[in-house]
Every structure is written in structure tokens, then in C-alpha cells.
Amino acid sequence: xxxxIPILRMGDCLLVSVQVEMHDQLALxxxxxxxxxxxxxxxxxxxIDISVLEMVDSFIGRMLGNIASMSKVLDxxxxxxxxxxxxxxxxxxxxxxxxxxxxxxxxxSGMELIRELIDGQDPDADDQD
Amino acid sequence: MPTIKTDALPIRSxxxxxxxxxxxxxxxxxxxxxxxxxxxxxxxxSELARNTLVHGGGGEVTLExxxxxxxxxGLRLTFQDRGPGIxxxxxxxTEGYTTGDGLGLGLSGARRLSSEFxxxxxxxxxxxxxxxxWK
Amino acid sequence: xNHPKTGRVADLVARAQQDILDDWIRQQLGQTxxxxxxxxxxxxxxxxTRFLEAFARAINGGLIYDAKAPRWDDLREVLKELSLSRxxxxxxxxxxxxxxxxxxxxxFERLRKEAGGADVDADIWSISTLLDTxxxxxxxxxxxxxxxxxxxxxxxxxxxSTPVVQLxxxxxxxxxxxxxxxxxxxxxxxxxxxxxMARRAKFAIIDITGVPTVDTLVAQHLLKTxxxxxxxxxxxxxxxxxxxxxxxxxxxxxxxxxVVTKASLADAFSLALKKLQMAVVRLEGRPGRS
Numbered sequence: 001x002x003x004x005i006p007i008l009r010m011g012d013c014l015l016v017s018v019q020v021e022m023h024d025q026l027a028l029x030x031x032x033x034x035x036x037x038x039x040x041x042x043x044x045x046x047x048i049d050i051s052v053l054e055m056v057d058s059f060i061g062r063m064l065g066n067i068a069s070m071s072k073v074l075d076x077x078x079x080x081x082x083x084x085x086x087x088x089x090x091x092x093x094x095x096x097x098x099x100x101x102x103x104x105x106x107x108x109s110g111m112e113l114i115r116e117l118i119d120g121q122d123p124d125a126d127d128q129d
Numbered sequence: 130m131p132t133i134k135t136d137a138l139p140i141r142s143x144x145x146x147x148x149x150x151x152x153x154x155x156x157x158x159x160x161x162x163x164x165x166x167x168x169x170x171x172x173x174x175s176e177l178a179r180n181t182l183v184h185g186g187g188g189e190v191t192l193e194x195x196x197x198x199x200x201x202x203g204l205r206l207t208f209q210d211r212g213p214g215i216x217x218x219x220x221x222x223t224e225g226y227t228t229g230d231g232l233g234l235g236l237s238g239a240r241r242l243s244s245e246f247x248x249x250x251x252x253x254x255x256x257x258x259x260x261x262x263w264k
Numbered sequence: 265x266n267h268p269k270t271g272r273v274a275d276l277v278a279r280a281q282q283d284i285l286d287d288w289i290r291q292q293l294g295q296t297x298x299x300x301x302x303x304x305x306x307x308x309x310x311x312x313t314r315f316l317e318a319f320a321r322a323i324n325g326g327l328i329y330d331a332k333a334p335r336w337d338d339l340r341e342v343l344k345e346l347s348l349s350r351x352x353x354x355x356x357x358x359x360x361x362x363x364x365x366x367x368x369x370x371x372f373e374r375l376r377k378e379a380g381g382a383d384v385d386a387d388i389w390s391i392s393t394l395l396d397t398x399x400x401x402x403x404x405x406x407x408x409x410x411x412x413x414x415x416x417x418x419x420x421x422x423x424x425s426t427p428v429v430q431l432x433x434x435x436x437x438x439x440x441x442x443x444x445x446x447x448x449x450x451x452x453x454x455x456x457x458x459x460x461m462a463r464r465a466k467f468a469i470i471d472i473t474g475v476p477t478v479d480t481l482v483a484q485h486l487l488k489t490x491x492x493x494x495x496x497x498x499x500x501x502x503x504x505x506x507x508x509x510x511x512x513x514x515x516x517x518x519x520x521x522x523v524v525t526k527a528s529l530a531d532a533f534s535l536a537l538k539k540l541q542m543a544v545v546r547l548e549g550r551p552g553r554s
Contacts, residue, residue, distance in 0.1 A: 021150070023143040024179065055150065055168050057175040058238055081497060085457035086168040088492040094172060094238040097491045104497035105464055165454055 005030045007037050013045040013114060014038065014076075019052055027063040034067055038074045045114035046071050049107055051082025061096045068101045077117040078102060081110035134194040140208070141187045146178040149190055153206065156192055160202050162264055170204055170262040173242040176235045177208045177258050185210025185256055195261070203244070203263040210257075215250040222248075273375065273387050277320045280374060285316050287370035295366070302353055311346055311363075318342045319367075323394075343398060347405035351413070357406045361399035368395055426452045428459035435536045436465040437529065441474030449485035456489065460498050467536040468493055471529045473504030483518045490523050499524070499539070503532035 005026065008015040014037055016030065034046065048064065050056065056064075068078040079102045083091075091098070102117070104110035134156075138149055153174040157167040174190070181188040188210030195203040215221045222236050236258070240246040243260035250256040277284065289312050293305065303311075318339040343364075350360045371391065375384050426448075431437050438456050442448075460468050470486065472478070490500040503526045513520055526532040537543060 021147050023147045025143050054154070055171045055175065057172045057179075058235065059175075059179060083496050084168075085454065085461055085492070085496065086164045088457065088495040089165050089453060089488075090168045090172050090242065091495060092488045092492045093169065093241055094176075095241065096238075098495060101495075103495055105461070105466065106497075109466070109497065163454075165450075 003029065004033070007033060009037075009041050009043070012041075012043055012118070013047060013111070014041065014043045015047050015049075017049040017052075022053065022060050024059055027060055031063055031067055031070070035070050035074065038071055038076050043076050044118045046076055046078040047107065047110050047114060048078065048080045049082050049110075050080060050087075051084065051106070053087060054084070056083070056087050056091055058094060058096060061091060061094075061098060065098055065100055077114055079104055079110045079113050079117075081105065081107055131196055132193050133196055135192065137189055137191045139187075139189050140178050140181045140210075142182070146175065146182060149178045150175050152192060153204070156194060156204055157262075160194060160204060160264060162204075162262075166262065166264065169242040170206075170260075173239040173260055173262070174206055176239045176242075177206070177260065180235050180258070181208045181210045181212075181256075184215075185212030188212070188255070201263060203261050205259065205261040207257060207259045209255065211255040214252040214254055214256055215248075216252050218248055218250055272379075272384075273371075273391055274320075274324045276375060276378060277316070277323065277371075280378075281316060281320055284367075284370055284374055285312060287374070288312055288316070288367055291370060292363070292366055295362075302355065303350075311349075314342050315339075315346065315364075316367075339398070340401065343402050344405045347402045348409045351406050351409040357403045360402045360406055364395055364399035364402060368392060426455050428456055430463060430465075431469070431533055432537065432540075432542075434464070434466045434540055435469070435533065436460060436463055436467070437469040437471060437533075439471045439474060439529075443477065444475055444482045444485065446481065446485070449482070449489075453485070453489045453492065457492060457496065457498075460493065461496065465498060466540065467499050467501065469501045469503055469529060469532045469536065471504040471532070472502065472509070473506070473529070475504075478509050478512055480516050480518060483513065483516070483520070487518075487520070487523065499536075501526060501532040501536060503527070503529045 003026065005016060005018055005020070007030075008017075014034065016034070020026070037043065038046065046067065048067070050064075053060075064080055068080075071078045081104045083103065102113060104113050136152070138152060139145055140149060150171050154167060154171050157170050162170065178190060181190070188208065191207040191209070193205040193207075195205055197203070222240070236248070239258070239260060242262075244263045245259075245261040247259040248256070249258075289305075289309055292308060292312070318341075322336050322339045346363070347360055350363075368391075372388055375387060426438065426440070428436050428438050436456075436459060438452070440452065444452070456468060456470070459465075470489065472486075475482070486502060490502070493500045501524045502520075505525050505527055524532075524535070526535060534544070
């Protein structure tokens with residue numbers, strides 16, 4: 001089992017594509033690696049693709065929320081993309097609506113959203129967040 | 130209620146938790162659960178397996194395939210540990226209550242994702258949680 | 265219960281099977297019920313023959329009807345098939361049961377004739393009870409078949425009644441019609457989210473104009489759908505809010521502030537367009553159509 005999820009750098013953004021089944025230690029390692037890399041790369045945006053994940057439980061959900069909050073403190077925007085419908089329905093049923101996390105359908109619209117957020121043209125600026 | 134198939138897996142490490150999820154997914158697929166039903170039961174199993182590992186100091190899960198009549202099929206999972214036990218189950222079941230560093234959604238969340246939920250715990254002896262998901 | 269072992273009836277049926285069959289069919293054809301004419305003589309003859317053959321085999325050696333005895337398996341299978349095919353042809357339960365009961369008359373007549381004055385009351389009584397049981401069994405099988413048809417139709421209706429329509433590139437709508445219950449909302453939720461995924465929509469409009477009543481449970485289901493869609497990166501708008509619904513929501517104390525609601529589907533659509541930085545405009549230099 002892989003003990004690290006690779007983090008790719010693209011300009012001022014970091015890209016994470018979760019391709020393996022998450023276990024708790026893997027999630028914690030990703031959380032640490034990401035925060036360090038945000039500082040090291042002076043990244044402004046983080047995109048996490050979870051389209052392959054077949055389930056997200058409260059631990060992984062909390063890890064996603066933590067990453068979003070921590071990167072916010074480090075002045076980077078986090079967008080989670082590609083959550084499967086069954087996973088989303090289950091998370092809501094579980095009581096985890098993850099209000100602090102930005103989401104998009106796929107990598108492409110996720111990158112668009114990050115660009116908008118970085119450029120300060122937040123399309124949802126008038127909405128609650 | 131006849132049991133059709135049964136199996137047990139140990140829960141001693143993070144990797145074991147992943148194996149429990151995979152096994153539960155496989156059995157749920159065999160019962161032709163819908164994708165959402167599969168995901169719900171796998172997620173519930175993941176929460177409970179983690180509880181067994183983190184709070185119970187490890188243990189095991191028993192999987193059972195159930196049939197009631199010809200149509201109704203279900204998957205029953207029993208998580209058992211010989212850990213410290215839960216002194217106040219009612220409080221442990223409260224959403225948001227946590228002893229560890231989680232969100233406290235483990236037990237309450239697993240209950241919400243299951244058709245039936247049953248918990249027995251004795252301080253100093255251990256904890257047993259049984260969930261059933263009917264198709 | 266002490267059923268007489270009636271070698272006599274078994275012998276009779278074995279010996280005079282063809283004659284009994286002819287009498288029985290003639291009698292059925294003479295009946296003018298609602299079922300007459302809906303089944304061809306050939307089909308009737310075939311069903312009657314199969315039943316009588318299975319019946320002859322089953323009673324050979326005793327009349328004790330035991331629902332679990334393997335001796336009767338064959339006959340029950342025949343009865344089940346018969347009930348299913350008759351259910352499909354819109355026969356009523358009593359008509360199907362009458363098919364079995366109508367065997368009594370030709371059977372008893374022949375029994376009396378052959379007995380030549382001997383007492384056949386006990387035979388008639390036990391065979392009559394037996395046929396009644398079998399007739400009731402067809403009713404049960406018929407009902408079960410009907411229930412299966414109804415269940416299947418309900419499932420089909422669930423899927424049929426929740427179409428997801430594409431309004432524009434990136435915008436889908438789900439017009440809900442009829443009462444929302446837990447099971448239906450689950451299906452609605454799943455089909456909406458799957459469709460959104462498949463069409464890469466950024467906006468999903470749930471229109472509840474056709475939903476007669478909205479209670480706390482329905483509102484909660486709607487909120488869950490909206491929350492799940494948001495996790496996928498899709499914004500949900502709810503349209504078709506009627507004055508009564510607005511009142512209910514406030515009275516029940518349901519918090520809909522996290523959800524964008526619009527009075528009409530058109531309003532929601534135009535908001536979605538606006539968010540996609542699009543607009544519907546009148547072409548200049550052309551006269552309006554109306």
C-alpha cells in the first residue's frame with residue numbers, strides 16, 4: 001500500500017489526485033505534506049481530486065475540512081473536485097455537509113474556480129460561506 | 130432468519146480497516162445493493178472498524194449475509210473488541226460527542242447509515258456493535 | 265383429522281380420466297361467466313388436462329393434502345402457473361377458483377354412478393374439502409402474482425415520474441410532480457445527482473410546483489439533496505414555491521436560508537443563466553412576434 005499521495009505543482013497551484021484507497025495514516029500524511037508544500041511552493045491554490053474515491057467517511061471528511069482551513073490560514077484556496085453522487089449522499093446522511101469546503105464537478109471547473117478565487121473575483125462573494 | 134454466508138476479519142491496523150471496507154463492499158455488491166446502499170454500509174463499516182481499532186484497541190468484525198423470505202436480503206456486521214468499554218453509551222451515541230480527536234460522528238453516523246443498530250458494552254470487558262442493512 | 269384413504273376415488277380418476285375430462289370441459293364451456301370467451305377452447309382443454317393429470321398422480325395413494333408434502337408439489341406448480349396465466353388474462357380470483365370447484369360436479373356424478381348404490385358420502389366430503397383447499401390456493405397464488413405486478417409497476421413509476429431535463433448547457437431541471445415520501449425522495453435524489461454528473465451541469469433547478477403538500481420530512485429531504493449536490497460542486501435552486509409552502513416553512517421553523525429559492529422555474533432559470541454570465545435578449549432590428 002502506498003504510504004504517500006503525490007502532490008503535483010502547477011504554477012501557483014498544488015494538485016492532488018487521490019488514486020488509492022485512503023487509510024487514516026495516509027490521510028494524516030497528506031495533510032502534513034500539503035501544508036508544508038503550500039509554504040514551500042508559496043502556493044495560492046490547492047485542488048484535490050477525489051473522483052476515484054468510492055467512500056468518504058467522517059475521518060477523511062474531517063481531513064478534507066482541515067486541509068481547507070489550514071490552507072486558508074496559509075493564504076491558499078482549496079477546492080475539492082469530483083465527489084461521486086453516492087459518496088455525497090452518504091456524507092450528508094452521516095451528518096457531514098462540510099460547509100467550509102469549496103467544491104467543483106471536475107478538475108477543469110475546479111481550476112476555473114481556483115483562478116477566480118485567487119484573482120479575487122469570487123463569483124459567490126455575496127453568498128454565505 | 131437464516132444466515133447464508135459468514136466470515137470474520139481481524140481489525141489490528143489501518144490496513145485492516147481498508148480490508149474490512151473492501152470485503153463489505155464485495156459482499157454488498159454480491160447482494161446487489163444499489164451503489165448508494167453499498168456506499169452507506171461501507172462507510173458505516175469504516176466508522177465502526179476505526180472505533181474498534183482506536184477505542185477498543187483492536188478486535189474483529191463478523192460479516193453475515195441474511196435472507197428473510199425470498200426477497201429481503203441483508204448484510205449484518207458485528208464489531209467486537211476487548212477494550213475498556215463505554216461507561217455511558219447514551220452519551221457516546223450523542224452526535225458530536227467525542228473522546229478522541231474525531232468529530233464524534235462514528236457511532237451516531239453508523240446508526241444513521243444502517244437499518245438496524247445494536248450496541249453492548251461493559252466497562253473493562255469490551256464493546257460489541259451490530260449493524261444490519263436491509264436491501 | 266381422519267381422512268379416509270380412498271382408493272376408490274383414485275381408481276376412478278385413473279380409470280376414467282378421459283371421460284371426466286370431457287365432462288368437465290363441456291361443463292366449463294357451458295358456463296356463461298365473465299371469463300367465458302376470454303380463453304380459447306384449446307387453452308382450456310390444455311389447462312384442464314394438465315390439472316387432472318397432476319391431480320390423478322397426487323391423489324394416488326391417499327387424499328391427505330399437506331401443503332408441504334412433495335406428493336403435491338407438481339399439482340401446486342400447475343395451479344401456480346394457471347393462476348399466473350389467468351391473472352395476466354384479467355380473470356378475477358373467484359373465476360380462477362371456480363375452475364377448480366367446477367371439477368366437483370362431473371367427478372361426483374361419475375363417482376355415484378360407478379358406486380352403484382354404495383355410500384359415497386365420505387368420499388365426496390373429503391374430495392370436496394380437497395378441491396376447496398386447492399381452489400383457495402389458486403386465490404393465494406393469484407394474489408401474489410398481482411402483488412408482484414403492482415410492486416413492479418410502482419418501481420417503474422418511481423423512475424418514470426422523476427425525469428431530469430436539460431434546460432441549457434450546464435443547467436438541468438427536475439420538475440417534481442406528486443407526493444414526496446422517503447422512498448421516492450431517495451430515488452429522486454439519486455437520479456438527479458447522477459444526471460447532473462453525467463451532463464456536467466453546474467446548476468440544478470428542483471421545481472416543486474407539482475408537489476401538493478410539503479411537510480418537515482419533505483423539506484429535510486430537499487435540504488439533503490441540496491447539500492449533497494453542493495458537495496459535488498453543483499448549485500441547487502428550488503423553484504415553484506407556492507404561498508402556502510412559504511407559510512408552512514415558516515410555521516414549521518425550517519431553515520431554508522442556505523438554499524436559493526425562487527417563485528417560478530423561469531426566475532430560477534434566469535438566475536442560473538446570470539450566474540453563468542449569460543442572458544436571454546431580444547434580437548435587435550426584428551419585430552417582436554407577439
